[in-house]
Amino acid sequence: MPGATAIFAVESFCLLCMQYLFFILAVLTGVGISVQSGVNSSLRHALSNPVLAALISFGTGFFALVAVHLFSGNPTPTADELRQINWWKWTGGVIGACYVTTVIISVSKIGPANLLSLSVAGQLIAAVILDHYGLLGFQSHPANIWRLVGVALIIAGVVFVVKN
Structure with a gap:
């Protein structure tokens, strides 16, 4: 079945391309984190307050994500669905806040x-x-x-x- 072989080859190529796309996105995310640390550190110095700088960083990120969610067409879970989620799955934001605040405080020091x-x-x-x-x-x-x-x-x- 030559046609089936060609289709399999195209599908394999597409999967490989997608994998490389995600590799490129991961590298770009790393670049973004480096830039973000400088931007947040500059905000900290402008405000003289690392926690407020982190709050503003998370606040702007929050509004950006709300906009993306609203335009994505993905359904919003119900209150009952949200209550079903294990407690530890809610800690990502706290961990992220600790990370961003630590970066804001540390980047100008080290x-x-x-x-x-x-x-x-x-x-x-x-x-x-x-x-x-x-x-x-x-x-x-x-x-x-x-x-x-x-x-x-x-x-x-x-x-x-x-x-x-």
């Missing part, structure tokens, strides 16, 4: 390269642990030798970035 390299190392270590054990609803991806070498190389990179 610099963006030090801050973000340490942050990325922490994220990667946590991600490998979450993946390995399948925590928080993630599918399990065992921590093989390549992943551990990758983490070690990231840590080595952090040492080089942070060392003055």
Whole structure:
């Protein structure tokens, strides 16, 4: 069936393209986080208040997400559906607030390269642990030798970035 083979090849190519698109989006997100740390730090200095700067950052993000949600056409859950959600699933915003506030306070003290390299190392270590054990609803991806070498190389990179 030559036609079926061609369709399979096209589908495989499209899946590969989508995977690369998500890789590119992940890199752009990293760029955005670097820019965000500078923007939020500048806001902190303008306001002389790191918590207010974080609040404004989250507030503008909140309104942006409300607009995206309203135009997305996705249904809004009912109050009963919201009550069914486990308590710990609501903590992402608190964790995000702690992260943004820590970045706002720390970036001018240790610099963006030090801050973000340490942050990325922490994220990667946590991600490998979450993946390995399948925590928080993630599918399990065992921590093989390549992943551990990758983490070690990231840590080595952090040492080089942070060392003055």
